[in-house]
Amino acid sequence: MSTAKRPTTKASTATKTASVTAKATATKKVAAAAKVTPKATPPKKSPPKKTTVVSSDAVQLLDYYREMLFIRRFEERAARAYTQALIGGYCHLNLGEEAAVVGLMSALRPTDYLFTNYREHGYAIARNIDPNAIMAELYGRVDGVSKGWGGSMHMFDMEHRLLGGYGIVGGQLPLATGAALAIDYRGGDDVVMCTMGEGTSNIGAFHESLNIAQLWKLPVVFVVINNFLGMGTKVELSSAEPEIYRRAAAYRMPSARVDGADPIEVAAAARIAVESARAGQPYLLEVTCHRLRGHSVVDPAKYRSASEVEELKLHDPVHNLAERLLNLGLTDADTLAALDEAMLARLDEIAAFAEASAHPDVNTLFDYTYATPVPNDSRRLPGQSLFDENGVAR
Amino acid sequence: MSTAKRPTTKASTATKTASVTAKATATKKVAAAAKVTPKATPPKKSPPKKTTVVSSDAVQLLDYYREMLFIRRFEERAARAYTQALIGGYCHLNLGEEAAVVGLMSALRPTDYLFTNYREHGYAIARNIDPNAIMAELYGRVDGVSKGWGGSMHMFDMEHRLLGGYGIVGGQLPLATGAALAIDYRGGDDVVMCTMGEGTSNIGAFHESLNIAQLWKLPVVFVVINNFLGMGTKVELSSAEPEIYRRAAAYRMPSARVDGADPIEVAAAARIAVESARAGQPYLLEVTCHRLRGHSVVDPAKYRSASEVEELKLHDPVHNLAERLLNLGLTDADTLAALDEAMLARLDEIAAFAEASAHPDVNTLFDYTYATPVPNDSRRLPGQSLFDENGVAR
Amino acid sequence: MTLMSYRQALHDTLRSEMLRDENVMLMGEEIGVFEGSYKITAGLLAEFGEKRVRDTPIAEEGFTGAAIGAAMLGLRPVVELMTINFSLIAIDQIVNHAAKIYGMFGGQAKVPMVIRTPGGGGQQLGATHSQNIELYYAFVPGLKVVAPSTPADAKALMLAAIRDDDPVLFLENLALYNTKGEVPDHDEPAIIGKAKVTREGSHLTLIGYSRMAYVAKKIADQLADSDHLDIEVVDLCSLRPLDRETIINSVKKTNCAVVVEDDWLTYGIGAEVAATISDGAFDYLDAPVRRVAMAEVPMPYAKSLETAALPSEDDIINAIYQTLDAIGHRRSKTGPHD
């Protein structure tokens, strides 16, 4: 509830004394900073300078690249399956967001929670969920992460603490705030990350959630993926403050903006945000990136001008990172080609797995209406009459 | 839609060329200011210095006092009638808010629009609506401003452009934004003022409305009456940014805070806000004041400590203004006493009028469901069967 | 058994459940310092502290959603929405999130929470504060909706709701808070999804829920005394699931029914009850199911109009007699309602 209280709550868990002290200090620092000036972090308008790569960073960069490339190939595969009508509903891809995804996810502990939106395949991958299960979900099969009940927009995995993709714009924000409340209530030191698009920052739930999170000092990081577009609407036409991180000022919440082109930059900014939240000071992190294709697989994005489309090519984070790795001499073209080859083969297997997985049995239709069984709930199929031959309601 | 466009729209009204030029300039200035720094107006934390009273101000002050005193006596009379069960429902009073009310209303032209909330009797009075009609509304009678259909929370008068008291917290904000949109659409130069409490600034509609108003450069002033309490909740426990005017930064909207103790200060701040809006730059104005009694007539406000109650006495704007008038030699005790006497007598008449007014006839129950008549709408009374003797549905 | 008010029963049950399970916590506007708009939570902040009795900003969507998120992690939040009218600001979180999370993710996350909120009317609160929109929740699979009419049921259903692993909309009623009744001292939860025959009878089935179940019982008792009428009263108790069996069994016995409700007639809760009876007791029904409900207007403030728009006890009594007349029931006593 209050900054002062969190460390006390935690101190009661006797075994955690050491980390508690560290956290208590951090809490005070962040809170103090937040007090002096409502905007704890100065605007970063110019793109961040490129970091010099030291050797551990080199390994890191290669790892990031591998992950980003896998997400890229996964999404392309999903797009293909969608156009083949193997995937239904809506299908939104992370193309262009790969560096942001891997950078953000690298800042979370496995025990931290993630709430996200309908554009979440990459996040599920980066949270180390079995890609077979992710693809199977897209196919609507029993081996899917949500057993085929969720589809592209609604991936969920309690074990990996992905607490849902959500399809209602902004719907995940109050939920994430509440999950952070539960952590705070119990005195754990997990953190909740909650991602959303920049267009989502205009909905009422954004305001209500950030206010509550800051009032109650909840361990949550709100992340705005600013890809400058919500469907076809440019950020300047949807947000009167198009630099979204500045909106944190309305809640005296610290915030920052980072260029989502570079996974290392993103990871660094995300770590600051996550550790702030862990210390009881919620945080708003804005990550800029570019949506390389349409809003969803079916959107031809005709509203983009030729020059915009041209410019997009400069913003492909996977391509750019490959270039960078080559320029830095950290890899060579053959290695990258082999990597790509291997991934494509892997994705063939994944797609085959998904396609081989069974369709949910119609007998399971009434399995998930209620967690606690209840008498008189309806199990009537559409073609059945309300009362059966014996006059019993179904 | 855009700043550039408003003057053009207006210029098409040929007769208004002079004022158009002035406005166009103003628009540019405000817009420019808003651009340089999101917070156009610096915080005013210390209470404003007392203005030196010049003679025209003296007349003004006396006028304000008269109006404030009338509101005070009206509200006290309403409280009495409520405890006598002559008024039903909820009844929220403006006690302590009188200086804010008259200051704000003085900044509006008669053709400007006001949207407000359930705490609006004083606003209705200050908009020059017949107090007989206001009291009759509280009594739920046919001569009420809303013909008895609205009650204390829902006063409405198209002629005086009071477009409603609203009882759903925050409900009036989108409406006010839309009224400003209609003005902008048609190219008029009216302004919409929309008042709310500080507790209301935490609801989603606040965020959505301010964002839309600023995006579309609508002629609307949002006014937050910060009385530091929403029912029993202190502002620090409801708003992570308790200086509400600062929230305008999240929309690059200019804003200011003014002490609501002094009607002249309030009027001056309100004029700046209103003229900004008239020039196409919406504005957020925070007016601080103190709620002298409970949230509504029935609330004993037990959550206030004795010292808080004691301190409140220092914040009675009507009493303080009387003192000031006396100290400045602008009036004397006898005059004030006579004024009060006259007002009390006037309120007896008003209450008598209300009580004499007829209760709405039950035959009018179905008069206001639809503005455009429609076949098959239900006119069934609760005791009637759905189908009449002839099998016709009612 | 202890005689107590509906308000007291709610208060005491919340308190005892908080003592029993530390995951139970309360959230809502003005429930702490202000002690609740209708004082259900009086004293609980002082007893349990800010952690477990949380005053929220005016942000129904935000805090209701936060309760859902907290429930996903195992807390058992009990949210107070000041009146059901304000639930419209939170309804996206309730219908699109609380009700969907269990199914949409294939049963991986439960949402064990309660949303308490009073309906009611007749207090001159005007059009936006006098609605009975429990229908909006009763319509939604994934939610459970209960609506107790007595202090004893308030206790038993609150126990059940808090201990249930699904989101439960717990409908209270402004006009019931001060009503009194005997309340068992033991902590036996009710079974959600079950209706109750609160008075056995053979002449007619009178059906209601929440305040109208209370009124129905009262009228039935009264008509038994004054007119020797033998009316069976069914208190729905649960709106979702709806206990069709109890309703049908009663009508099979009485052959006619009157449904009383505090909401609008067209598409109201009574529509389903009437449709259910007309289907399940088709061969037993001797007269159309009569519905007594609000007039279909935005509720006016003026007392004269409000009174006209709300179902009165006389309206219900007349509906009973008109239905009995229709089936040719011979009255055992000529009462004042002819």
Next chain:
Amino acid sequence: MTLMSYRQALHDTLRSEMLRDENVMLMGEEIGVFEGSYKITAGLLAEFGEKRVRDTPIAEEGFTGAAIGAAMLGLRPVVELMTINFSLIAIDQIVNHAAKIYGMFGGQAKVPMVIRTPGGGGQQLGATHSQNIELYYAFVPGLKVVAPSTPADAKALMLAAIRDDDPVLFLENLALYNTKGEVPDHDEPAIIGKAKVTREGSHLTLIGYSRMAYVAKKIADQLADSDHLDIEVVDLCSLRPLDRETIINSVKKTNCAVVVEDDWLTYGIGAEVAATISDGAFDYLDAPVRRVAMAEVPMPYAKSLETAALPSEDDIINAIYQTLDAIGHRRSKTGPHD
């Protein structure tokens, strides 16, 4: 008459109304630059400019409320809500404001606006994007709710809705957008509040609205050909007001009815229709009113489960035959449905 799609009819009518009355303007997410999620507004931004075709932020409550406020000052906004599921974010503005303003202020301010929004399902959109919650609006006095099933009705009802001085919820349907039909060239508005007999018949009354009225008509035509059945089809067209007379008159002729709907059965739109028939045609009804509706679950994504949860044409045909069987109707031809 011109043959065109439901989508085209909507588009053309919006356009012609904008040409006719400059107070008519459009608001909604992605209706301009993106040309509408379902392309109803394609080309209108280019033709009418930003003033009259306004792309909004994702802020359903804010912009729907803004449309209400603009309507109070005399504009005639037509708001697009991308799907009816998202209307839950705006419902407080619709139910507590648009529907109340005229009455709550004693008739002083009108709210002449239209909220267009598609319902529908069967597109594997999952639990939060597959709901049919028109009930929420049909329940509310002060709103008018229309639900056309053909291109011609889409045109005529849109003309009526835009010219009406009350807030009108205009229900479209994803699955109807591409359906075609003859549309009159003249601009004659429909009368809101009237149902339509779209096929006369004597064996059974089949009732639906929106997509289900379309399906009902199709099935009736088909069964006339294949099975020599003579089914009367009632298209409700308007959900509030509900045209009970047309429904009852039909059932008085056919003596039995099947109601088909795309929403959940319990408390769904069909409940009121069934209750209405069971009351108003009590002495004429030879079998219980049968309802065909969705299974009561949060809609699963998987095709196999979604298909099982949605009413199919076979479900409707079976319901028709079961109802006819119940009243002992002798089939003139033995079809494949035995």
